[in-house]
Amino acid sequence: MGPKTQELINVLGQLIEILESDGDTHWNQWMRSARARLLDSDYSGVTYLLSAYGGMGSFNDVVLGQSRVDGVFAWKPGHVELNEQFDTLRAEAARLAEAIRDSQN
Template structure:
């Protein structure tokens, strides 16, 4: 396993934890599945992860820190900082996966 893959696995760990702490199950499972494949040295983890980006309702569109309680939408405290950190990790994951994919093509 190369250093970029190791770095990507670390980023995916952080993403999964962040998603789970915000109550997300769909994308946290997606990230964990990609991570598991990479840990097994399965290159399909890269293509699987990258398939989450782009299109309507994709990983790119996800915003954390929202809640809907009793018919009212609200933001959780710290949502701006949460989403800044989330955006950075999400972008880091895409860039690392893209670099790994280019090195394999």
Template structure:
């Protein structure tokens, strides 16, 4: 396992933690599954991770820190910082996954 893969595994763990901190289960499970595949040296985890990006309803569309109170959308405290961290991790994961894919061809 190369250093980029090790870094990606670490980022996927951080992504899952950030997502779980906001109550997300769908995408946090996705990150944990991709991480588990990579930990087993199963590089289908790269394709699995990259399939989360792009298209309607993708990871790119996710905004954290929102809740509904009496049917009205409200922002949770710290939502700006939470989304900044999420976007940074999400982008780093995609860039690393693409770099690993390019290095395999």
């Protein structure tokens, strides 16, 4: 396993923690699956991860820190910082996955 793959595994671990802390199940499971594949030295983890990006309703569109209070939309405390950290990790995961993919071609 190369250093970029190890770094990607670490970034995915951080993404999983953030998604879990916000109560997300769909993308949390997606990132867990991609990470598990990479831990098994399965290159499909890279292509699987990259398939989450792009298009409507994709991983790019996820915004964290939203809730409903008595049926009314509300932002959770700290949502700005949460989304800034999430955006940084999401972009880093894509960058690393693309670099790994490009090195295989």
